[in-house]
Amino acid sequence: MASIFTCNISPYVALNSGNNPRFGVRAQSLGGGDSTILSSDVIVVNGTSFVGPEEKNGALIDGGSGEKVKNGTLIDGGKNGSLKPRIEKRWVKDAVFKDLELLWDDGHGTKTVKDYLDGAKEIIKPDGGPPRWFCPAECGQPLKDSPVLLFLPGLDGVGLGLALHHKALGKAFEVRCLHIPVYDRTTFEGLLKIVEETVRLEHASSPNKPIYLVGESFGACLALAVAARNPKIDLVLILVNPATSFSRSQLPLLPILEALPDGLHDLFPYLVGFVTGNPVKMAMANIEYKLPPRLQFQQLYHNLTALLPSVSVLSDIIPKETLIWRLKLLKSAAAYANSRLHAVKAEVLVLASGNDNLLPSKDEAHRLKGSLKNCKVRYFKDNGHSMLMEDGLNLLTIIKGTCKYRRSRRLDLVSDFLPPSMSEFKCAFDEVTGLFRLATCSAVFSTLDDGKIVKGLAGVPDEGPVLFIGYHMLMGLEIYSLVDEFLREKNIMVRGIAHPDLFSEIMEGSSTEFSVSDWMKVMGAVPVTGRNLFKLLSTKSHVLLYPGGQREALHYKGEAYKLIWPDQPEFVRMAARFGATIVPFGTVGEDDIAELALDYHDLMKIPILNDFAKDLMSKSSRVRDESKGEVASTDLFIPGLLPKIPGRFYFLFGKPIKTKGMKEMLEDKENANQLYLHVKSEVQNSIAYLLKKREEDPYRSIIDRTIYRAFYSPMPEVPAFDP
Numbered sequence: 001m002a003s004i005f006t007c008n009i010s011p012y013v014a015l016n017s018g019n020n021p022r023f024g025v026r027a028q029s030l031g032g033g034d035s036t037i038l039s040s041d042v043i044v045v046n047g048t049s050f051v052g053p054e055e056k057n058g059a060l061i062d063g064g065s066g067e068k069v070k071n072g073t074l075i076d077g078g079k080n081g082s083l084k085p086r087i088e089k090r091w092v093k094d095a096v097f098k099d100l101e102l103l104w105d106d107g108h109g110t111k112t113v114k115d116y117l118d119g120a121k122e123i124i125k126p127d128g129g130p131p132r133w134f135c136p137a138e139c140g141q142p143l144k145d146s147p148v149l150l151f152l153p154g155l156d157g158v159g160l161g162l163a164l165h166h167k168a169l170g171k172a173f174e175v176r177c178l179h180i181p182v183y184d185r186t187t188f189e190g191l192l193k194i195v196e197e198t199v200r201l202e203h204a205s206s207p208n209k210p211i212y213l214v215g216e217s218f219g220a221c222l223a224l225a226v227a228a229r230n231p232k233i234d235l236v237l238i239l240v241n242p243a244t245s246f247s248r249s250q251l252p253l254l255p256i257l258e259a260l261p262d263g264l265h266d267l268f269p270y271l272v273g274f275v276t277g278n279p280v281k282m283a284m285a286n287i288e289y290k291l292p293p294r295l296q297f298q299q300l301y302h303n304l305t306a307l308l309p310s311v312s313v314l315s316d317i318i319p320k321e322t323l324i325w326r327l328k329l330l331k332s333a334a335a336y337a338n339s340r341l342h343a344v345k346a347e348v349l350v351l352a353s354g355n356d357n358l359l360p361s362k363d364e365a366h367r368l369k370g371s372l373k374n375c376k377v378r379y380f381k382d383n384g385h386s387m388l389m390e391d392g393l394n395l396l397t398i399i400k401g402t403c404k405y406r407r408s409r410r411l412d413l414v415s416d417f418l419p420p421s422m423s424e425f426k427c428a429f430d431e432v433t434g435l436f437r438l439a440t441c442s443a444v445f446s447t448l449d450d451g452k453i454v455k456g457l458a459g460v461p462d463e464g465p466v467l468f469i470g471y472h473m474l475m476g477l478e479i480y481s482l483v484d485e486f487l488r489e490k491n492i493m494v495r496g497i498a499h500p501d502l503f504s505e506i507m508e509g510s511s512t513e514f515s516v517s518d519w520m521k522v523m524g525a526v527p528v529t530g531r532n533l534f535k536l537l538s539t540k541s542h543v544l545l546y547p548g549g550q551r552e553a554l555h556y557k558g559e560a561y562k563l564i565w566p567d568q569p570e571f572v573r574m575a576a577r578f579g580a581t582i583v584p585f586g587t588v589g590e591d592d593i594a595e596l597a598l599d600y601h602d603l604m605k606i607p608i609l610n611d612f613a614k615d616l617m618s619k620s621s622r623v624r625d626e627s628k629g630e631v632a633s634t635d636l637f638i639p640g641l642l643p644k645i646p647g648r649f650y651f652l653f654g655k656p657i658k659t660k661g662m663k664e665m666l667e668d669k670e671n672a673n674q675l676y677l678h679v680k681s682e683v684q685n686s687i688a689y690l691l692k693k694r695e696e697d698p699y700r701s702i703i704d705r706t707i708y709r710a711f712y713s714p715m716p717e718v719p720a721f722d723p
Helices: 113-123 167-173 188-205 220-228 243-248 253-259 263-278 279-282 293-317 320-338 361-371 395-401 422-432 433-438 479-490 517-524 531-536 549-553 574-576 608-621 668-695 704-710
Strands: 002-008 024-031 042-045 048-051 059-060 068-070 132-134 148-152 174-177 211-216 235-238 347-353 375-380 443-447 453-455 466-470 493-496 542-545 581-588 594-596 639-645 650-653
Touching: 042 531, 113 293, 148 188, 148 220, 167 174, 167 395, 188 211, 188 220, 188 320, 220 235, 220 243, 220 320, 243 320, 243 361, 347 361, 347 395, 361 375, 395 517, 422 433, 422 479, 422 517, 433 479, 466 668, 479 493, 479 542, 479 650, 493 531, 531 542, 531 574, 549 639, 574 668, 581 668, 650 668
Parallel strands: 148 174, 148 211, 211 235, 235 347, 347 375, 443 650, 466 542, 466 581, 493 542
Antiparallel strands: 002 024, 042 048, 059 068, 132 174, 443 453, 581 650, 594 639
C-alpha cells in the first residue's frame, strides 16, 4: 500500500505565545485503501481526511481525489517509503514565484528549537507506519525550476531538523524531509533503499537538475552511501557534522546507555540534549542582535524558561530501546559510508562545528576534504553538534556563499543568483562589516544630468543596464560601503565583477570559516569574464567594474589614486552593445585609514614573506596577458598596513554617459578609444574633486563624528562638505 505523508506546521504560531500549534500529519493510501491518520486535529469530509485548513497560496493543494500535492509533487510513504513511480508535477500558476524580490523575508530569526520540539511532539505519535517523506507546508512554493532538496535527519529521525530554515529553503528548493517513526526498526540498508529509490525517480523525472541531500550526523552517512552507489547522478551533498567519525566519538553513548538503569533513563535525554547542542545559542536564534543588552538578556531568559519544559519530549522522541537501536544503526552506517568514500563523485560541502561535544567534527571535516574528490569545508567554531538549531547560522546563506546553489548541471552565477534577503543584508552589513563601515562613514555624492553635484545617489539611473567604472582603492576596501549605500538608498543590487581567485581553491583551506569572501558571493559578485559581463548587461543589471583590477587594488607605494588601466578600451563596445549607461566614479579615503608600510617590493626582500608571496602568485589566476600593459601584473600579495585614526571614505559618481544608439559609432576603434579616455578622465576628475573638497569636511575625523553622534543621536547620518 502506498501513502501520502504531508505535514502542516502553522506559520502563525508565535514563540512562547502560549498557544498550541496546529500541526497535522497525514498518511493516505493512493491505492484505494484506508487512510492512516497521525493527528489530533483532523477534519473528515465524506470519508476523506484532511489536515487543518487548505493552504490558499498553493503550498498545499487538494488533488481532487483525496490526494495531496506538495511543491507540485505527490509524496509516497509506501511500503519502502519511496516516491511512487507515478510522479505528477502540477504547478499552480499563481503560486509559483518567477523571481525573488530584493531583500525578501526569509523568516530567519523567527523560529527556535522550541518550535522543533513542539512540532516533534505532534509528529512522533505512534501510527505503525514505515519511514516516509513529508513536505513542511511552512516551506511554501519554490521558484520555478528549483531543484529538490532531501533532508536526512540525525538520530532523532523526526525530520524537522531544518525547522529554523524551512521558509528560506522553501523559496530555493522543493524541500522534502525523511521521517523515521519512533518505533520503526528499518535497517540501514532499508533506509538506504528508500532514499536511493527517491533519488533515482527524481533524477528520471528531471535529469538536468541537481538533487540536494542535506544530511545531519547519521543522515550524512546515509547521503554519502547514496552518492557512492549512484556516481552518475548529479548530487550535491550538504553534510552537517557527519557521523562518519562515530568510532572516534568523545562520548561512548552506547556503552553508557546499555549500562544505565531504567529508572535513570528519563534523565538521559536532558544530558544528550545539552551535550549535542548549545542551549544558549539555541535560545538566541530569534533574538535581534541590535537590541540593548538588557533586552537581549530578558529575551534570552524568557526563551530558556520556555524551552526547558519542552526538553522532556526528547524522551518520547528517542526512548531507550529506540536510541540503542539507532546507535547500532549509526555504527553500521558510518562503517558503510567510510568504506565507500572513494566512490563518491558528488559535490560535497561539509559544515563542521568547533564545540561539538559528541563527535570530532573539525578533524573529520579535514579528513573528508582529503578523501573526497570535490569537497569544500566551512567551520563554525562557536556552534555545537546540533548547529542547524542554533543562532548565527542560515543554511541557505551558506549554500549561496559557497557557490553550491544551481538549478541545472552547470553553475551559472548570473542566472542562478538569488538576491540577498533582509536577514542576509543585516548580517553582512551590520554584523560582519558594520564596525568598518561605521568607522569609515562614507559620504556619497552623485552628478545630475545638468552637471550639478548633489548629496546621495539621485544622479545614478534607477533603470539598468548601468556600468559603474571607477578607481579600486587599496585592497578594495570601498566595495562594502558602495554596495551597502545602493541597497539602503535605492534598493539596487550592484553586481561586482571580481577576480577569479575569489572563486578558486586558493581561497579554500581545510577548516575555512564562513568569511567576507563568501559574503561577497552572497551579495552577487561574479568572476571577471567577458561572458559574465555580457550576461549581466543583457539582464539590465547594475554592474561594478574596475579596469585597474588587482593591480590597482594592490598598488605600490606612491601609487595611491593612480589609475592603472589597460591600454585597450575593454568595456566600451560591450556597454554600447546593450545600450548601457556608463557611470564613472571616484573614491578616496584609503590614506585616511592606513599607511602602506610594506608593498610587493618590500615583501620580496623578506625571506619568509617572500616565499609566502611567491606561493600565492603560483596559485593565482592570470586575467590579462602582457599585451594589456602594466595592469596585467599578477603580483598577488597581502600588503603591510599601519592603521591610522580613521578618517572617512568619499564617493563621487559622475555624470551618466549614455551609449544607447551608439553601437555602430563605437564599432570604430578611434571612437571607442575616445570614449574610453573620456571615462578615465571623468574618474580622475572625481578623485581630484574629492581630495580637494574633503579638506572642507568638519567631520572627516572619527573623533568629530563620534562627538556629533553623541549629541544628536546614536546613529544619525553624519553631514559632510557642501558639494
